[in-house]
Amino acid sequence: MAEGNDTGSSGPSFRSNVAVSKLIGTCPTVTVSLGGVELECLLDTGSMVTTITESFFASNFKEKLNSCHWLELHAANGVDIPYVGYLEADVEVLGKVVLGRCVLVVRDPPNHLPQPKVPGILGMNVIRECYNELFQQHGPSLFELPFVTGDASPWFNAFQHCQRAQVEGDSPKIGMVRVRGRRPVCIPAGTVKIVPTTCPQGRFGPLESGLFEPLTSMRSIPAGVVIAPAMVAVHRGTAYIPVLNVGTTDAVLHPRIPVGMLSPADIVSLPEGVTEVVGSPNEQVRATISSQMVIESTQPSPLDGLDLSALPPNEQDKVRCLLRQYSSVFSTSEGDLGCTNLISHEIPLLDNAPVRQRFRRIPPSEYEAVKAHIRQLLDSQVIRESSSPYASPIVIVKKKDGTIRLCVDYRQLNSRTRRDAFPLPRIEESLDALSGAKWFSTIDLASGYNQVPVAEHDRMKTAFCTPFGLFEFNRMPFGLCNAPSTFQRLMERMFGSQHCQSLLLYLDDVVVYSSSIDDHLERLGAVLSRLQQEGLKVKLSKCEFFKKEVKYLGHVISADGVSTDPDKITAVAGWPRPNTTTELRSFLGFASYYRRFVKGFAKMAGPLHQLIAEVQRAQGRSKRQFLAASWTGDCEKSFNDLKATLVSAPVLAYANFSLPFILEIDASFNGLGAVLSQEHEGKVRPIAYASRGLRPTERNMSNYSSMKLEFLALKWAMTEKFRDYLLGQRCTVWTDNNPLSHLETAKLGATEQRWAAQLASFDFTIRYRSGRTNGNADALSRWPASETLEQCLPGTAVPPVLQRPVPPNSVLQVTQAAISAFPSHSAEELMALQQADEVLGTFLTFWRNQRRPDRTDRANLSPQVLELCRQWDRLQEMNGVLYRHTQRSDGGEDLYQLLLPACLKEEVLQQLHHGHGHQGLER
Structure with missing residues (x-):
């Protein structure tokens, strides 16, 4: 836009107002309503987009902007126009509401440059829709309406431009042809199927026939599907398009996806020998296709190898169709990573002094592998070369398959980072939400951390040094102390409303669950759609779909309940006896993770915990030596019992809150x-x-x-x-x-x-x-x-x-009948047990010889034996078993008390406790 300025000294005649008016004209502006907010806009048929300024958006709208990083905006002279995102809102123009238009929010010019007179530009994405609405209502008489033909109305020229663009354009196409219906259309391999589609109406009324041309870019069409140009009959907005599947697997077309364009055409006559055939919408034709007919060879899809054996065959087709619809979500290689713009990772430091360390030596045999790994990270844009003052060393870790993983030692950086306290879910609470679930799917993101960008101003802090140079991360690396919090926050933003309702979230592990197949299809589709929307990718080889039993965070979950993961537990069976407190703590930490499956875990692990406490109090002796010397039989039994119990741990039930x-x-x-x-x-x-x-x-x-x-x-x-x-x-x-x-x-x-x-x-x-x-x-x-x-x-x-069912009002009564607290043993067994007892056996040597111990004997006897000697006259042997004769205080019948061997005391106490209403220790 040009502006005149005639201030200053007098000049030639072209500086007069008349001359200025010949050079500079006024721009046409209109008043529109954007999302309920009125504003003045420049009416610009030369602009393909509608825009508003960033300052106007900030002062009038509170919505969050959507991003479209794939769109580049250029002025007429080729200069890039910066923008911050787009707003989707309804636009009201000339009394007509144009629904769901996208309006770009452009940055304000710097203060030293001229500022725009109006905050918005109304572009062709709104003008054309407004013209189409009015033309369908008024037809050619549109150009005779007062609000179009008025002297001050800028709409006449704008609508004429729209009409010329349609009549004189390069293509007389009417509009997009889309798959009709609400359900996916499945096309079996090697067949042609007649697919119903919705067609747009012509400018002068509905079409009866038209020329269908497939889209040149077929991103929404599955691999192996061929759609050819065709002359189609249109009846009430519906045309039937023949679609050929040349692949070896079934293909799916989803509702509302575009398949081509329709142009107006009339059938003048059919060529000789050609007869029109009208097919039914459900018609399916088996076709024999030679290799010469296929122009592009289609590679087998990884989705074809999925194990869906738990599902009936007809349901398997639906699942494969759903997964093909979101095939772009699945990573095709190790370097094929997504990147979200929903969140970025920041590294707030406690001070600004850079962390700088030397790189650590790498074995020369690993040079090539490290170089190749760095090249891959560079190609994937996970890292970039750096000139940062920060530098952390790398550590090379070998995987099981022989490949390497590059890890960065960020301990010094983490020690100076302000911690993010965003909570991770509690596993026990998450598992409680699975009550009633019968179908499970697990989704694992491909290098999930590497799909989250690092904030631009913090990327230099992630720099790491190698023998081959200094690099820094564009994406969030492993090893940063706040990385788990950032990633969990991302997952909560994406799926927070569904957490513990239809899925479980724990960092990059997602479990979708449901009680029926149809619900599961819907929930899984919603998750994949959101991942696609946010630009994240999933590693297919680590995913499982429609399983009745899946592994999740070291557990196995199923409709029956939750149990331990056998792959994790089998390692316990061969766990060697710990030699240090660190090893012992490691074992107890592992076992404690599964304590919810072990009845009496604390009692079972008690000797080991007590041993750790004793080792910590040990002085003047190495803890390793003290641990070895203090490892008792109880410790060994505790260690072995824990291993055996964990290996055979049972399945626990989910809480059902609809039941008492x-x-x-x-x-x-x-x-x-x-x-x-x-x-x-x-x-x-x-x-x-x-x-x-x-x-x-x-x-x-x-x-x-x-x-x-x-x-x-x-x-x-x-x-x-x-x-x-x-x-x-x-x-x-x-x-x-x-x-x-x-x-x-x-x-x-x-x-x-x-x-x-x-x-x-x-x-x-x-x-x-x-x-x-x-x-x-x-x-x-x-x-x-x-x-x-x-x-x-x-x-x-x-x-x-x-x-067994118990009547709700039944209460068991305590009776006064005598209850035998003694286990059933024969007289011979009791006699042998008394003889083998340390105290009773010693006393019986004197009793059987009918010789009371003298003073010399008493000096070597225990207090318990001496007490029995003092009761010599009250003792009586019956059937070889020794008893004590007692008299009841109430004058009742005399009693004979068995002298109980020590090995039977615990058993008798339990029987007394069970049979006498839980008496206390003293009683």
Whole structure:
């Protein structure tokens, strides 16, 4: 745009206003509404695009700009016009609304240059659509309307330009022809299929026939599909196009994809010998195709080799069609990477002093491999040459296949980087979302980090030095401390609304899940579409589609539940005994990752944890020597039991929040235990185990009775450990403490009243059963664990009583009948066990000889044997078994107590506990 300036001294006549008006004319401007915002625009039929200035966009719109880096914008003189993105909005012109027009947002000129008089330019992408709308409504009389022919209206010339472009253009094409319908059209290999398409209307009404010409660029058409020019009949906007599949696999055309252009044409006469054939829309013709007919040989697609054996044959075709539609999402080679513009990685430092280190020596035998790897990264634009003041050394790591991986040691840079606290998902919470899922697909991005750009101002900080020069990363490298947070943030922006609803996200691992095949097709298509939209690529060889069982983060997930990954666990079977605390910690760390599959994990691993604590306290001796000397039989048993249990770990159930829960609780003076379960399809399956030790104040029997401890276990399990499961859900609580089952009518102290208030928001019913049938929670409560060993372990076993339906109102009653606490052993077995016992065996040598020990003998006897000697007169032998004669305090019948061998004490105590309502230790 030119502007006159006639200030200054008087000049020749051409400086007069008349002369200026002959040189410079006014530009036609119109008022339009863009997304509800009115603005003045220059009406420019010479512009292919519509634009607004960046300052106008910033002050009137809050939408996020879309990017289109593939579009280059040039002025008439060839100068590049910078722009920041585009806005998609409706444009209202002359009372007509043009839907969904893309408006480019161009940068404002520098302050020292003339600023535009109006903030926008209305280009042909809007003018032509407005003309088409008005011409369809008014026809040729459009040019007689007042708002077009008025003296001040700039529209007359603009619409005349549109008419000339259509009538006198190089091609009389009417518009695009697209596949009709809402479902994909599958074309089997080696066949011709008649495909229905939608055709645009002509300027002067609907067409009856036209010349169809396929697009020259067939990006939307699958490989092997041939569409030839044809004369087609058009009926109510529909034409049938013959489509040939010369490939060896089925091909799919998706709804609304463009396949060609339609031009107006009339059939004057058919050549001699040619007869018109009208095919039905579903007609399919088997064709024999010779190799000479195929111009381009088609390579087999990697998608053809996918294992979809879990699906019926007809469903396999649908899946392959879907994957072919998004074939551009799949990486074709190691260097074929995408790049998103949704996020960029930044490296905020605590100070500005550059990190600079020397490169490390590389074996000469690896020179060529390193050079080739760097060339590949350069060709893929992952790195570029650098002149940065920063320099970090590289480390060469060999993969299993013999190739190398180039890693950069960013430890010094990371130590000076401000950390990003963006959270990663909790695996346990993610797995809980899989309830009801039957179909799974896993998607793994191809070098996911390398598809995220590094912010331009931070790229110099990623520089790394090699013997061959200094380079820096354009894309986010591995090894940066904030890289996981950036990548997780990217995935949350893309799929956050679907996380734990239709898919699971953990960095570059994506699992799509559903309960039906149709839902899975829809969800998988949505994920692939979003990946394509954001420019990301997937490594097909690491993906699995439509599986009933997949591996995810060291687990195997299926419709049955979650279990350990056999590939990870088999390595445990041959794990050698640790020689250092580092090795021991490594083993325990690995085992702890799978603790949710091991009932009683803390008890099983207790000796190993205790050993680590003892080693840390060791002084004056090397820790390696102390570990070897302190490795006891209990440690060896713990180590071997953990390995054996992990190898045979069971499958855990998913929580189903449409079903009620079952909570088993138990408490002892060693700790608290709880098991959360549900009944799935008539079978009770465990979901989670929990246990913790008692705090010092809780171990005080004067403060905590057995009932109060059981109440504590209920409060802890329900309000702390399993709160997320049980809040708002129906739950049945099973306890072996009968007084707790009458909680509603019990007299409570101040502490118990506070606990009851916390439980008031939960919907639960307490039921009683004896300890014999409450073995799951009871075993957890007996762990000799300190309060620091509090654990939450999903469980495995289910008590037999839970596998039978229990009437909802049934309460088991405690009887006063005597219950035998002694296991069934014959007199001969008991006699042998007493003789083999250390204490009883020593005493029996005197008893059988009917000789009481003298003073010399007593000096060498243990206190336990001496106590038996003091009770000599109360002892009696029956059938070779030694008993103690006692009298009941209530005057009842005399009793004979078996002198119990030490090996039977634990068994008898368990029987007493199970049969007598969970008595405390003292009783």
